[in-house]
Amino acid sequence: MSLPQPKQLIASMVEDLAVHTQDNPDIVMVGIHTGGAWIAQQLHQQMKIENELGLLDISFYRDDFSQNGLHPSVKDSQLPNIENKTVILVDDVIMSGRTIRAAMNELFDYGRPEKIILACLLDVGHRELPIQADVVGKKLDCPLSQRIKLSGPDDLTLSIVTL
Template identity: 35%
Template sequence: MSVSVAGTAGSLVLDAEALYRELLRGVRSLMGANTQLAGVASGGAWLVERLHKDLGLPGTPGVLSSALHRDDFAQRGMASSAQTQLGFDVNGADILVLDDVLYTGRTVRAVLNELYDYGRPGCVRLAVLVDRGGRELPVAAEFAAARVALPASQSLALARTDGGTFQFEVKEA
């Protein structure tokens, strides 16, 4: 995993574009002839949209919303994220779920519940841009472009510029 990760005086700088190129390489290695891509709204959906194009795949990539299956729904309410859109039959499908940051595993649990509302996949795998550790559930990514450690007091989120390039935002919680 050769990526640009630099820390200075307690701050973390991640090159999201370099990590995206590493993710593209990893996703290529995980793709089978019938693999379907689905991104977790919103960062994962941005990634899957670009991956789908860069891989030259036909059709449209899937988007999975975690909103209806979150265990913190009472605190968060209905987020203004995209709704689930799957342009493929889930039953028996080989599905590669993409997300920007894997942290506690709760979002992945929620999107798996959402996915199973649409059918029973044959195989579901996970690839992420960044695995930051801190798991609360037994969830693991089959591929992570980078693994970083952040204190629980910081959040890491993918942002997309108007030109479509990626960058990370690290904020104090």
């Protein structure tokens, strides 16, 4: 399977997000650590969003926390005011939907957004929850035995990891 270049996917996402946000000047972008935060930083810059970029670590909100324990590199979540704002929630790869569910749970602990727009660099299918991205850089068919890994943050690259 040939993987696309993140730079081209991000440019496409900027165009799609502009359509979703054209009549809304009060936007907050929030990236999910780690890959989603890297993508969000680039989107935030290219879209020239005035509100501060938010960063979200969902480690304590995961539904597999009791099974897997605490991830060794928990980061602080840093969110600007999201109350009654349109939040663009950004992740690198959407698969089961569980990461996004955890991220939305955490967002609502910080306030009640008017709307959440989900933007993901890649969609590899295999949903376990009924969660779909509004903006996707690219959809890929990826077998369950493989994962797509985003490396960065300076030069973003995608690679395939076989389990």
